[in-house]
Amino acid sequence: MAYILFTLSVLLVMGFVGFSSKPSPIYGGLALTVSGVVGCVIVLNCGGGYMGLMMFLVYLGGMMVVFGYTTAMAIEEYPETWGSGLEVLGGLLVGLMMEVMLVLWVLSLNEAVVVVVGFSDTGDWVIFEGEGSGLIRGDSIGAGALYDYGRWLVVVAGWTLFVGVYVVIEIVRGN
Amino acid sequence: MTPTHMNIMLAFTISLLGMLTYRSHLVASLLCLEGMMMSLFIMATLIASNTHFPLVNIMPIILLVFAACETAVGLALLISISNTYGLDYVHNLNLLQC
Numbered sequence: 001m002a003y004i005l006f007t008l009s010v011l012l013v014m015g016f017v018g019f020s021s022k023p024s025p026i027y028g029g030l031a032l033t034v035s036g037v038v039g040c041v042i043v044l045n046c047g048g049g050y051m052g053l054m055m056f057l058v059y060l061g062g063m064m065v066v067f068g069y070t071t072a073m074a075i076e077e078y079p080e081t082w083g084s085g086l087e088v089l090g091g092l093l094v095g096l097m098m099e100v101m102l103v104l105w106v107l108s109l110n111e112a113v114v115v116v117v118g119f120s121d122t123g124d125w126v127i128f129e130g131e132g133s134g135l136i137r138g139d140s141i142g143a144g145a146l147y148d149y150g151r152w153l154v155v156v157a158g159w160t161l162f163v164g165v166y167v168v169i170e171i172v173r174g175n
Numbered sequence: 176m177t178p179t180h181m182n183i184m185l186a187f188t189i190s191l192l193g194m195l196t197y198r199s200h201l202v203a204s205l206l207c208l209e210g211m212m213m214s215l216f217i218m219a220t221l222i223a224s225n226t227h228f229p230l231v232n233i234m235p236i237i238l239l240v241f242a243a244c245e246t247a248v249g250l251a252l253l254i255s256i257s258n259t260y261g262l263d264y265v266h267n268l269n270l271l272q273c
Contacts, residue, residue, distance in 0.1 A: 005177075005179050006177075009179040010182060012182065012214075013182050013186045013189065020192060023203075028203050032209060039213055042179075043217060043221070046225065048221075050232075051232060051236075058243065062243065063209065063242075067205075074200075074262055095189065138223075139223065141229050142230050142231065142233060145229070146236060149233075150233055157240045160240070165247070168251040171252060
């Protein structure tokens, strides 16, 4: 339980290897949904309840559903899963092996891993609740500030979404 | 930076590699693009929580908005390819082949 955040991030990498090894897209969508659930639990573990639930709603509930039925339109008769064919299975096994060896190496070190930034082993993150104001959650306050300090950004994003829908209609129209 | 951040950056890199390699379907590359957006969202939310700077939470929300736009346009292109060729195989896109 002490290393729950690190374990979840390892599971996230394994889920990402699952759809990056390019099986048939319906199985890739399944792996992306599972990775999304793991990522949402990572965000929840760091005290971000609002952001995690927003990822569930907008990302998994909106975009993955659209991906699901768009993939159902463009699917072949026998979709290849991770076990059928050597390319997908080989990519999956190479990715999993890489992640396991990296995790074992990082956990066996005592000093920091320095790639570009120093990844020091400072352990997991414990939520520190200060006294007083325990009802004000940080992430929902930050998201609410979008409509206060970022009024113009909301207008631009809304207009972008509207123009995006128009672009989609024009593309799908064809001729 | 903790090893958790290293894992999330590694997830981004794995998705990037998956997007740049084509097998047979085009929608698999779009899925890897979605994975990249998701790992960026998780990374930005973790940094906003770790540094106790709630205003940074605006950035992942706006990132999600524009990722949704991008998904919509990508899927619209996929639909138009699928209407022309029947499936979204990458080897069908050979108009520029010499």
